[in-house]
Amino acid sequence: MKKNNFTVNNNQDGKRLFIVVSEHLSISKKQSQKIIDEKLVLINKKRIWMRNHNVKINDHIEKLYSNYIALNVVVTGGSSKFLLNRIKNAIFADQDFIAFGLNYIINYNENR
Numbered sequence: 001m002k003k004n005n006f007t008v009n010n011n012q013d014g015k016r017l018f019i020v021v022s023e024h025l026s027i028s029k030k031q032s033q034k035i036i037d038e039k040l041v042l043i044n045k046k047r048i049w050m051r052n053h054n055v056k057i058n059d060h061i062e063k064l065y066s067n068y069i070a071l072n073v074v075v076t077g078g079s080s081k082f083l084l085n086r087i088k089n090a091i092f093a094d095q096d097f098i099a100f101g102l103n104y105i106i107n108y109n110e111n112r
Helices: 017-025 029-037 097-110
Strands: 002-007 041-043 060-065
Touching: 017 029, 017 041, 017 060
Parallel strands: none
Antiparallel strands: 002 060, 041 060
């Protein structure tokens, strides 16, 4: 992950996080709020997702950049049911997905 680092100065002391991030990155406040909501902001190496967090002088702010924005993960196998309630925004295939796929390949090759 790439990072963009900066330290809060005297003029920014007490301002809300989304305002400071938007000023430093030269983006709109709405874009700044989205970045914070996506949990891509660290203050003093702690992940912060509260837009209205008031920053203090010498707070070290890091904006993280995701390397894989549109990443889809397919979870299969016996553990997929265990993970179902632990992962947000996930799409689960049948737990025997790989077995069905391999069987399809075998049947396809036998019929050639």
